[in-house]
Amino acid sequence: MQIADLPIAPALAACYAEKGIRALYPPQADCVEKGLFEGNNLLIAIPTASGKTLVAEMAMHHHIGRGGKCLYIVPLRALANEKYDDFSGKGVRVGIATGDFDRRDDYLGRNDIIVATSEKVDSLLRNKTNWLSEVSLLVLDEVHLIDSPDRGATLEMVITKLRHKNPAMQIIALSATIGNPESLAGWLDAELIESEWRPVDLREGVYYHGCIHFPDNDRPVERRTKHEDLDLCLDTISENGQCLVFVSSRKNAEAFAKRAAAGLKLESPVLTGYAESIRSKADTDTEKTLAACVAHGAAFHHAGLKKEERRIVEQGFREGAIKVISSTPTLAAGLNLPARRVIIRDYLRFNSGEGMVPIPVREYRQMAGRAGRPHLDPYGESVLIAKGEEMIDELFDCYIEAPAEDVRSQCANEAVICSHILSLIATGFAREHDELTAFMEKTFYAASSESPAILKRAVHRVLEFLRESEMILEVGEWIEPTEYGSLVSRLYLNPWSAERIATTLPRVDGYSDIGLLQLLCTTPDMPTLYVRKNDAYYLDKFIAEHGEELWTEIPWHADEGFERSLKTALLLNDWANELGEEMICERYGVGPGDVYAMVESVNWLIHASRQLAGMFAPELAKSIEEMELRMKHGIRPELLPIVRLRGIGRVRARRLFNNGFTSLDAIRSAGPEKLGRILGQGIAAQIFEQLEGKRDAIGEEPADQQSTLFHFG
Known part of the structure; x- marks a missing residue:
């Protein structure tokens, strides 16, 4: 089936033709035949890289051409950014929404395609955003995550609400891994498109003792090092392929990347450029290690890295310069990053309270689906590493030949x-x-x-x-x-979080930074840090010296939940008191990405607490409002007047303060020339444009932009 024969805009067909896409894959043609352009609901359950996104994009442009509006729901912010980039520049207006849960974001309605997380859409529904009633096509990416314990119920309720609101709306649900697609298709009143077809052949096997065992043949692997996982990488890279290696923890990902970099010893101006981009902004040993690995063609990828660092790693891999990435399974959850060979080294994972447990089949399939780069690889290989000969057949039975688990609703919890x-x-x-x-x-x-x-x-x-x-x-x-x-x-807010906050605030005797933060870290809405053995001494020491500042009861016996909440609160308190990023990461055993995630989560809860304080404890509202701004920028109280200027974050604000510019009046009095000697003439000019009212008002966000959490300038 030729794309030129389909009812899509010529401009979109031309975009596809420029990329060499002129005909549909068989599963894509099935979607057209099942009513893609007739408004039928579709559940498309086909392998990764078989063209699900292209099907959805064609349907969206078809709706837009008829005056419709399209909502594309994704499970992760990183995936939202990827899809936003994919859909932009093709003749339609594309918007993205992933944060600020108490905003209506009416400006998003000006777009033809809105890419959003399920949580953001749920928030838009709660805030009665008008444009949602105009959505004519709903696309659900990674719809199997409806059974996620963390966010599955939100996705399910969003789908149910939108169908209730827009009964005539077309739904296209996408997934590669569903054990019971008939059940989900029945609920969605959708035509089911199932296929095992892939544009690149996938070979799944188990490695043991120098050989990959495939169902129909064995492939010997030359022993070049003492490490089997590295031998598997070098084997593929010697044939001009790339590798993804999935391991069970961040520590293991970093350790493997270091071994791979030492084994590869690649050098090129491109790699040097990537490494320097990371190194120039590196504040922690983790980031410096990443830069060193990238310089020699290897990298690691996990949630502890900054977004910009992950972006550089992904770009370097897509462009073929970085040959191997070791990662926790987060990389497999939707990001488009295929490789010639995928190595699943660790198929056991630690679960709190359970110890080491096997990963689900669905997770294996997500990883294996990354094997094979369309138009680049003649085939893709997914390889599990057996720990013993008896494990070969077991891994075939439990993963390669096993069906994916059924999708189950989380709405009875x-x-x-x-x-x-x-x-x-x-x-x-x-x-x-x-x-x-x-x-x-x-x-x-x-x-x-x-x-x-x-x-x-x-x-x-x-x-x-x-x-x-x-x-x-x-x-x-x-x-x-x-x-x-x-x-x-x-x-x-989770009502249980709100009730905990609302009942505590009126009872406290005076405001306390750590009291507020530790309270928020006890709520269901706040993720908390694991407590290591050597953390106990410091937690006990803090309680002995500052226990009276806490707003929650201190247990008399070991309590994991309390200890986790206190450790997390102390990290956040250090951030708000301008402790350096490197010191925070070292002190708490986290990565820069973890710090940002914690700050983002708690800043939302501080904002919500300020609103609740206005209702139940007005005397605390101003102090909580100040903490909200301090947490957003990572500053001490004396810098609050200065960070209200656009372009001024914790670093520039501290530099100004230490040079005697302690207020906006002091900055005005100094003049742009003197300020420029400290911050640079360009920044100084921008600041004085704000002070003279020629730019956006100080401290306000533009109405058509989402706020940014971190301001490091």
């Missing part, structure tokens, strides 16, 4: 759906018990479960909690939100 039940009531989706029941009966859980009573009991217990916490009022069958409940829903 009351801890997960509490927030969603409140939002249904607060936004008017359901205002009576019968309406609430009817809505929940539209969920995937209700459609696929043999025990509907479990969901009913979970909803009943959630309503009981919301009523007792005074977030809702019930008068007979009628349910309505209180002012408190409406605020919690708009803030996108």
